[in-house]
Amino acid sequence: MSPDADLIAINPGRRLRILMLSWEYPPVLVGGLGRHVHALSGALAAAGHEVTVVTRHAAGAPLREHVNGVRVIRAAEDPVAFPLATGSLLAWTMAFNHTLTRAALRAGDDGEYDVIHAHDWLVAHTAITLAEHLGLPLVTTIHATEAGRHQGWLPEELNRTIHAVEHWITHESDRVIVCSGYMRQQVTSLFGAPQSRVDVVPNGVDDRAWRAGARAVAAARARFAGDGPLIGYAGRLVYEKGVQHLVHAVPRLHRRHPGLRVVIAGDGPYREQLQAEAAALRLDGTVRFAGFMTATQLPAMLAATDATVVPSLYEPFGMVAxxxxxxxxxLAVAATGGLAEIVEPGVTGVTFPHSDPEALAGAVDRLLADEVFARRVARRARSMVGERYSWPAIAGLTVLTYLGAGREGGRHRPPTAPAKIVVPEGNLLFRDDQAS
Incomplete structure (x- = not known):
């Protein structure tokens, strides 16, 4: 199913009561998922729907509050706490789901709902329990897959268990939402979900929040640029984001563009390795690791660049683009995953094969060598964002998925036997060409 945004204006439908489950929500923000749920819930509430978000508690945050039309219920951690770290992730997730389920059941006592919307595998146990207990349709957004993060491999017991939970919640859901056609192919091939139950609803962006003023852009340019062009990157510093390939492309670009500077915004476990690689290439004066930037600083830095690079190996959608x-x-982006669906080569940016520093350098050089072309594709890309990816439009498409899930009967159907999940050790779930 590919919902048509134009239907929203013609038939806005009835007011829905939505119970949303997420492991992160402001002030708890780990990655893009929390921001997504926050923006989506706000857009749904603005459209007249009744939205309750049940999430985890953060120190200093109220257990219950209404913010921008959204009721937020936070599940406090039990006294026997588990650390949120890789080695204890499954234990932490199970403990978290106990507290989340209790909080969500109390929310169910406070009122009636039409649909449950779960976000990713970390809330699977709560979502499935609640859907069966309340007899409601379950919609799940799969933001990324464990197999995709590891380029098709599930090398450890933890990876295989997460994959199994993703498989489970996919089959227990009445409808699944994914952010791109690439992710739809992954979910249907990895988990055997029928395409008719997997809806593509892209992520949204508030384009107004990313428009920096002229003074802020000039200040960012003065701070980061040298006598030549400025290249930017923003995102987590992890292997699959491909920043290492950007670093290795810099010497080629510097030879073509003297005075070139590169600013890398963000942080993560791969930062020290990246800094070591930059030092080995003698790029200390060229590449700057700026760390995290504020909501004011980041848009100004991006606007100040002559090219912003998204070199990901795996990208379900490509929000940073x-x-x-x-x-x-x-934009210069790797032609992988959802990125390939956002950027049309030569129209809204340029693309290159992932994991190829030479091709990356060639794509960026095309932007740096032709300022008229670079500004033309940038203008078209900015217009595209406003037309296709506004949060009101994304909320409307999500409502169509909710209505589709409701028509299919939800948890009122008799329970079916769970699908058998077999994941051999070290199994390669898809080839590299499928992953890209």
Whole structure:
């Protein structure tokens, strides 16, 4: 199913009562998922729907509050706490789901709902329990897959268990939402879900929040640029984001563009390795690791660049590409995953094969060598963001998925036997060409 946004204006439908489950929500923000749930719930509430978000508690945050039309219920951690770390992730997730389930059941006592919307595998146990207990349709957004994060491999017991939970909640859901056609192919092939139950609803972006003023852009340019062009990157510093390939492309670009500077915004476990690689290439004066930037600093930095690079090996959607486009940056992105669906080569940016520093350098050089072309594709990309990826439009498409799930009967159907999940050790679930 590919919902048509134009239907929203013609038939807005009835007011829905939505119970949303997420392991992160402001002020708890780990990655993009929390921001997504926050923006989506707000857009749904603005459209007149009744939205309750049940999430985990953070120190200093109220257990219950109404914010921008959204009721937020936070599940306090039990006295026997588990650390949120890789080695204890499954134990932490199970403990978290106990507290989340209790909080969500109390929310169920407070009122009636039409649909449950779960976000990712970390809330699977609560979502499935609640859907069966309340007899409601279950919609799940799969934001990424464990197999995709590891390029098709499930090397450890932890990875295989997460994969199994993703499989489970996919089959227990009445409808599954994914952010791109690439992710739809992954979910249907990895988990055997029928395509008719997997809806593509892209992520949204508030383009107004990414438009920096002229003074802020000039200040960012003065701070980060040298006598030549400025290249930017924003995102987590982890292997699958491919920043290492950007670093290795810099010497080629520097030879073509003297005075070139590169600013890398963000942090993560791969930062020390990246800094070591930059030092080995003698790029200390060229590449700057700027760390995290504020909501004011980041749009200004992106707008100040002559090219913003998204070199990911794996990218279910490519939110940073939309944000950079909204900021007005010319885009050079890896032709992988959802990124390949956002950027049309030569129209809204340029693309290159992932994991190829030479091709990356060639794509960026095309932007740096032709300023008229670079600004033209940047303008088109910025217009595209406003037309296709506004949060009101994304909320409307999500409502169509809710209505589809409701028509299919939800948890009122008799329970079916769970699908058997077999994941051999070290199994390669898809080839590299499928992953890209």
């Amino acid at each position: 939309l944000e950079a486009a909204a900021a007005g940056a010319p």
